Amino acid sequence: DDGLFKNGTVDILNISSLAGYKFTEKLAASGQAELNTSIGNFLKPGTFDIGVGVTWLPIKNLTVLVHPFNYNIAFPADGSAFSTSGSFGAKVRADYFTDFVVAGKDVSWTTTLTAYLPYTSLDPIIIDGGGTSMEVTPSVISYTWLNNLSFELWRGIGIGIGWGLRKADFESEDLQSYSKLGLSYSIN
Numbered sequence: 001d002d003g004l005f006k007n008g009t010v011d012i013l014n015i016s017s018l019a020g021y022k023f024t025e026k027l028a029a030s031g032q033a034e035l036n037t038s039i040g041n042f043l044k045p046g047t048f049d050i051g052v053g054v055t056w057l058p059i060k061n062l063t064v065l066v067h068p069f070n071y072n073i074a075f076p077a078d079g080s081a082f083s084t085s086g087s088f089g090a091k092v093r094a095d096y097f098t099d100f101v102v103a104g105k106d107v108s109w110t111t112t113l114t115a116y117l118p119y120t121s122l123d124p125i126i127i128d129g130g131g132t133s134m135e136v137t138p139s140v141i142s143y144t145w146l147n148n149l150s151f152e153l154w155r156g157i158g159i160g161i162g163w164g165l166r167k168a169d170f171e172s173e174d175l176q177s178y179s180k181l182g183l184s185y186s187i188n
Contacts, residue, residue: 011040013038014035018032018065025057031051031052034048034049035047035048047073049071053068053090054066063095064092065092070089070116071087074087087120088119089117090119091114091115093114095111108150114144114145115142115144118141141167146163147162157185159181163177164177
């Protein structure tokens with residue numbers, strides 16, 4: 001009843017930078033910084049990560065990042081950080097992509113699974129709600145699974161379809177899901 005654009009965030013902003021030093025063709029020491037938020041609700045909710053570890057290329061088109069030394073700050077929807085000092089933990093990310101042809105047109109598929117696992121729990125916080133107080137220990141454990149399909153219609157222009165699942169207690173206690181449909185453009 002609220003309308004299409006009042007049911008949640010309608011934009012996603014992800015900025016990520018990965019750098020590394022190759023030991024072999026399939027293994028590298030790596031460092032990454034990543035910001036996940038919304039343009040319309042900047043850092044309400046959102047996360048910021050910076051970490052180091054290794055990046056592994058086990059098979060063609062699959063990249064696995066394991067950063068056991070990762071610093072994470074989680075920002076809930078009310079705009080306050082759960083912890084002013086953030087939390088240390090491990091970040092794991094796997095990205096897979098492939099291209100194939102259907103009826104003479106290019107189709108691209110990407111899937112990404114990301115998880116953050118803190119080494120310690122956060123200190124309890126006090127939530128004051130209308131005269132009653134409650135002590136809560138928020139969790140910054142989070143995982144996200146995203147899938148995208150892009151169907152070429154004409155000269156790189158196509159239709160993009162995406163869907164995903166996310167679990168992050170600092171954003172919502174429920175399992176979140178989303179889907180998207182829009183135009184896509186690829187350069188070969």
